[in-house]
Amino acid sequence: MKIINSFGKVFVALLLILIYELWIENSEEAQSIYGTYVSPIVDSKNVPLIIPALLVVVIVALINYYGNKVRTLQESKNNDMQLLVESNQQLNAYRIQDLIDYKLSKFLEKEASVSSIQLYKYTIKHAPRNSYIKVEYVNGKVDENININGIVQSYYTFNYNLYSEFKNAVDKKNIDRVYLISFISKHIYSISIKSDKLTQEDAVKFAFIELAAEILGFESTVFLDPEKKKEIINLTQIGIFKTIISDKFYYAFSYEGKGDKSGRNYIARKLTESKSDQNYLFVMVVNKEEDHAYHNIITKFEGQILEVINLN
Numbered sequence: 001m002k003i004i005n006s007f008g009k010v011f012v013a014l015l016l017i018l019i020y021e022l023w024i025e026n027s028e029e030a031q032s033i034y035g036t037y038v039s040p041i042v043d044s045k046n047v048p049l050i051i052p053a054l055l056v057v058v059i060v061a062l063i064n065y066y067g068n069k070v071r072t073l074q075e076s077k078n079n080d081m082q083l084l085v086e087s088n089q090q091l092n093a094y095r096i097q098d099l100i101d102y103k104l105s106k107f108l109e110k111e112a113s114v115s116s117i118q119l120y121k122y123t124i125k126h127a128p129r130n131s132y133i134k135v136e137y138v139n140g141k142v143d144e145n146i147n148i149n150g151i152v153q154s155y156y157t158f159n160y161n162l163y164s165e166f167k168n169a170v171d172k173k174n175i176d177r178v179y180l181i182s183f184i185s186k187h188i189y190s191i192s193i194k195s196d197k198l199t200q201e202d203a204v205k206f207a208f209i210e211l212a213a214e215i216l217g218f219e220s221t222v223f224l225d226p227e228k229k230k231e232i233i234n235l236t237q238i239g240i241f242k243t244i245i246s247d248k249f250y251y252a253f254s255y256e257g258k259g260d261k262s263g264r265n266y267i268a269r270k271l272t273e274s275k276s277d278q279n280y281l282f283v284m285v286v287n288k289e290e291d292h293a294y295h296n297i298i299t300k301f302e303g304q305i306l307e308v309i310n311l312n
């Protein structure tokens with residue numbers, strides 16, 4: 001590459017000499033200058049051959065020097081531009097985070113029926129065997145004297161065939177009730193006969209069963225031994241997972257474990273109107289309300305938070 005660049009520079013130097021020669025031949029003023037200053041030197045028999053060669057070398061060296069200067073300046077300009085772009089992106093991210101924080105605070109301050117709200121982003125990855133959902137905390141606000149153990153980061157792993165079975169049953173215009181009952185029976189049996197301790201994978205499987213039962217209008221406890229249900233409840237928080245899998249406008253669930261959170265009511269919704277490449281959902285802790293009240297609360301907050309997220 002360096003050899004090619006060198007030949008290029010020599011070519012430019014020779015081209016300049018050619019242009020100079022044409023200028024001399026076609027311009028009376030140039031001929032006068034040539035006759036006065038140049039001819040006595042170059043037409044003299046005493047001028048060594050090395051002088052023209054040195055002249056070419058000097059011209060090439062000058063071209064090389066100023067070419068490097070231009071390249072250095074261009075690289076410096078490109079680096080400065082890249083730093084400016086990265087700085088603007090970082091500032092924009094901080095600005096959006098501040099706006100999200102402000103929106104959450106103001107909403108919680110004005111909405112008496114909501115005692116806590118958290119915003120999450122999530123990713124779904126499907127593979128031939130197993131799929132997973134990754135949920136990450138973005139921001140959240142909580143009223144005074146309320147104990148909230150928000151998720152910082154969580155993974156839900158599930159069998160892709162199980163997911164496909166469920167989607168095939170519920171994504172039809174007419175829900176296949178017979179198929180759903182068969183789906184519930186098949187997978188509830190696999191949990192019921194398990195002698196080992198239940199795992200998070202079993203809890204996620206049971207979440208699909210609960211979603212199917214809700215579509216049919218059944219209570220999931222009808223299908224599973226209460227002791228195993230308690231074991232599942234203590235394994236992982238399934239409400240967010242069901243929100244992501246469900247196609248409902250929002251998903252409502254309660255905390256069924258022990259402690260001061262027992263019986264606490266949650267509503268969660270995916271931000272389906274987000275223009276961002278990232279998937280978002282929010283979870284609220286609410287006082288017990290009627291369905292229409294949940295709908296109004298969700299619609300109000302969704303409009304406010306989407307204004308910020310869609311800036312990204």
